[in-house]
Amino acid sequence: MNALLKSKQEAAASRLDGVQAPTDAGWSTHAREDALARVRSTGLPSRRDEYWKFTRPDRLTAAEGSEAALFLHEEAPVFGDHDRLKIVFVDGVFSAERSDDLTLEGLEISRLADASDISWAAELYGKLETSGQTPVERPLAALNTALATDGVLIRAFETPSKPVSLIYVHEDTHSDAILHHVIKVEAGASLTLLENGPAAARFNKCLEVDIADSAEFHHVRAQGRDHERCAVTHLFARLGEESTFKSFTLTVNGVLTRNEVVIDLTGDNAFAHVAGAALGDGDFVHDDTVFVTHDAVNCESRQVFKKVLRNGATGVFQGKILVKAGAQKTDGYQKSQSLMLDGDSQFLAKPELEIYADDVACSHGSTSGAIDEDALFYLRARGIPKTVAIDFMTLAFLAEAVEEIDNQALADEINGRLEGWLTRRSAS
Amino acid sequence: MLEIKGLKVKLEEEDKQILKGVDLKVEAGKVHAIMGPNGSGKSTLSYVLSGKSGYEVTGGSATLEGDDLLDMEPEERAAAGLFLAFQYPVEIPGVGNMTFLRTAVNSQRKARGEEEMSATDFLKEIRAKAKDLKINAEMLKRPVNVGFSGGEKKRNEVLQMAMLAPKMCVLDETDSGLDVDAMKLVAEGVNALRDEGRGFLVITHYQRLLDHIKPDVVHIMANGRIVKTGGPELAIEVENNGYADILAEVA
Numbered sequence: 279m280n281a282l283l284k285s286k287q288e289a290a291a292s293r294l295d296g297v298q299a300p301t302d303a304g305w306s307t308h309a310r311e312d313a314l315a316r317v318r319s320t321g322l323p324s325r326r327d328e329y330w331k332f333t334r335p336d337r338l339t340a341a342e343g344s345e346a347a348l349f350l351h352e353e354a355p356v357f358g359d360h361d362r363l364k365i366v367f368v369d370g371v372f373s374a375e376r377s378d379d380l381t382l383e384g385l386e387i388s389r390l391a392d393a394s395d396i397s398w399a400a401e402l403y404g405k406l407e408t409s410g411q412t413p414v415e416r417p418l419a420a421l422n423t424a425l426a427t428d429g430v431l432i433r434a435f436e437t438p439s440k441p442v443s444l445i446y447v448h449e450d451t452h453s454d455a456i457l458h459h460v461i462k463v464e465a466g467a468s469l470t471l472l473e474n475g476p477a478a479a480r481f482n483k484c485l486e487v488d489i490a491d492s493a494e495f496h497h498v499r500a501q502g503r504d505h506e507r508c509a510v511t512h513l514f515a516r517l518g519e520e521s522t523f524k525s526f527t528l529t530v531n532g533v534l535t536r537n538e539v540v541i542d543l544t545g546d547n548a549f550a551h552v553a554g555a556a557l558g559d560g561d562f563v564h565d566d567t568v569f570v571t572h573d574a575v576n577c578e579s580r581q582v583f584k585k586v587l588r589n590g591a592t593g594v595f596q597g598k599i600l601v602k603a604g605a606q607k608t609d610g611y612q613k614s615q616s617l618m619l620d621g622d623s624q625f626l627a628k629p630e631l632e633i634y635a636d637d638v639a640c641s642h643g644s645t646s647g648a649i650d651e652d653a654l655f656y657l658r659a660r661g662i663p664k665t666v667a668i669d670f671m672t673l674a675f676l677a678e679a680v681e682e683i684d685n686q687a688l689a690d691e692i693n694g695r696l697e698g699w700l701t702r703r704s705a706s
Numbered sequence: 707m708l709e710i711k712g713l714k715v716k717l718e719e720e721d722k723q724i725l726k727g728v729d730l731k732v733e734a735g736k737v738h739a740i741m742g743p744n745g746s747g748k749s750t751l752s753y754v755l756s757g758k759s760g761y762e763v764t765g766g767s768a769t770l771e772g773d774d775l776l777d778m779e780p781e782e783r784a785a786a787g788l789f790l791a792f793q794y795p796v797e798i799p800g801v802g803n804m805t806f807l808r809t810a811v812n813s814q815r816k817a818r819g820e821e822e823m824s825a826t827d828f829l830k831e832i833r834a835k836a837k838d839l840k841i842n843a844e845m846l847k848r849p850v851n852v853g854f855s856g857g858e859k860k861r862n863e864v865l866q867m868a869m870l871a872p873k874m875c876v877l878d879e880t881d882s883g884l885d886v887d888a889m890k891l892v893a894e895g896v897n898a899l900r901d902e903g904r905g906f907l908v909i910t911h912y913q914r915l916l917d918h919i920k921p922d923v924v925h926i927m928a929n930g931r932i933v934k935t936g937g938p939e940l941a942i943e944v945e946n947n948g949y950a951d952i953l954a955e956v957a
């Protein structure tokens with residue numbers, strides 16, 4: 279056995295040592311045991327793994343999570359003005375008092391921790407995560423499947439009247455939370471999922487979404503602003519024929535965030551867009567790792583990731599489009615860009631295309647640049663103060679990602695948060 | 707209004723002197739034109755006046771109503787009343803024309819301690835002015851200069867000038883790239899702004915713009931200096947004989 283694998287397995291053993299996987303997990307026990315076996319055999323990610331060469335996984339894999347101070351502020355809660363069904367987790371534990379009643383027409387919602395035998399979820403729990411382990415291992419997702427203590431199971435059999443909003447409250451400076459959600463959008467239904475909040479000092483979240491034929495899944499997430507929090511999240515999505523998947527993530531602050539998105543286009547004429555805007559100032563590492571597999575005809579996928587970095591912040595993008603043999607008429611697009619507000623920050627990008635079909639259109643572009651001096655001068659020459667002009671251009675830079683949000687009210691909400699971040703920076 | 711004395715400018719990055727002692731005084735209510743061959747330093751003069759980086763002033767001064775321009779940030783110069791219509795207006799993807807212009811108007815007002823213009827007043831005014839310049843509502847909604855033709859960009863410059871109502875307007879080759887109709891529109895826009903309290907410095911390569919915007923004074927710039935100053939007839943002379951004669955005469 280090689281030394282790297284051995285050390286990764288030792289890391290897994292140490293992480294699992296003394297951790298009790300939920301024992302009476304009932305229907306999910308089998309999936310959890312499988313996942314546990316996977317983690318033990320692959321071990322946990324190491325700096326020496328190709329897939330982690332830009333981002334140190336240590337904090338995410340360590341036996342103990344680290345402390346994260348709470349970020350106290352008096353801003354209006356994210357998505358606060360939107361009509362939504364609220365499901366609240368405090369440091370990774372579901373809070374019935376703070377949540378709405380878990381009923382909404384068109385949906386079947388249960389809590390992972392107390393769901394009795396739910397056949398649809400039993401079939402899905404860990405399934406997309408498992409298939410997402412090839413061709414690249416994602417041990418932290420397997421760890422999640424094995425150890426998740428809570429989460430929600432949502433089946434949308436019709437289109438509900440409002441979004442479901444998962445709110446992750448962080449109150450304990452030492453919390454170490456693992457949540458696993460499973461969502462199934464049945465044929466023809468449409469579900470909007472909102473997520474926001476820091477969740478915990480250390481957060482490992484896995485979201486598996488199965489989108490049936492002609493179904494739609496819309497996802498808007500704002501990751502919490504606690505500076506010292508770290509998080510690894512996995513979003514696994516499978517798309518059926520003529521289905522739609524749209525996901526947008528806003529990340530401001532956070533010492534370490536790794537967001538992995540794994541999308542499988544399995545039905546013809548499906549459409550998957552994934553976008554992100556990340557704003558980092560100082561001690562900030564943000565990693566978007568995306569893997570899109572085209573395994574059907576005439577599908578469109580689009581990745582748009584934008585990062586604004588300053589004061590030594592680090593942005594990482596690893597994006598891959600894999601077009602399998604037979605996935606003709608694939609339209610794959612990938613764009614990752616960073617705007618460096620000073621010379622101290624860094625952006626590391628690895629865009630990849632792997633194509634086994636001949637009739638495809640795939641493109642990718644990755645750029646890293648500073649504020650355009652000519653544009654800045656033009657704005658200033660019209661009387662716009664320098665800081666305001668830079669904010670303008672920063673918002674303009676991010677606009678392409680935010681525009682991926684279909685719902686205008688939600689897009690406005692995100693833009694409001696971006697402006698808030700910029701205003702606070704200009705003031706400091 | 708605008709007074710430039712012995713202005714010497716070199717490139718910051720290179721040891722290249724571009725302006726070699728420019729003297730120029732534009733009085734309120736007057737239109738001055740600067741003509742000159744390519745590369746003589748006309749755009750550089752306009753950039754240095756408005757505060758673009760990359761240039762180093764090695765001598766002389768420039769004042770607007772007695773205030774030292776060269777000591778101000780670009781936005782302060784704008785608020786003080788200086789406006790530059792760019793030779794090459796910049797495209798700014800993602801920044802809407804309307805938002806941009808409203809922010810510009812109100813930033814200047816704020817800097818001068820004036821009350822901000824309300825959204826309704828702004829809309830009313832911009833619609834009227836855009837109409838005069840044949841700029842349609844769809845163009846106003848687009849990002850700044852993005853997808854505009856050369857002529858549309860120049861008209862957009864004049865629209866900005868009209869909305870900002872500056873004291874001193876510097877127009878850098880606002881006629882270049884315009885067909886006859888577009889040039890008339892632009893000239894009408896400029897003429898509408900002519901006012902006793904306002905000065906103009908019109909930089910142009912050709913005499914034809916000056917048929918529409920009648921200058922009071924014409925300067926010829928060559929090799930970083932004003933080499934000759936005269937009345938409107940000087941522009942006609944350039945039109946007929948080119949620069950060679952004048953340059954030979956002053957050499």
Ligand SMILES: Nc1ncnc2c1ncn2[C@@H]1O[C@H](COP(=O)(O)OP(=O)(O)O)[C@@H](O)[C@H]1O
Nearest residue numbers: 717724742743744745746747748749750751760
């Ligand atoms: N940023 C710059 N970098 C290099 N050369 C410059 C720069 N700006 C101006 N110049 C040079 O200075 C001279 C004057 O240019 P410019 O002011 O654009 O002339 P004009 O507008 O009269 O055609 C030219 O030789 C030009 O190449």
Ligand SMILES: [Mg+2]
Nearest residue numbers: 748749793879
């Ligand atoms: Mg020029």
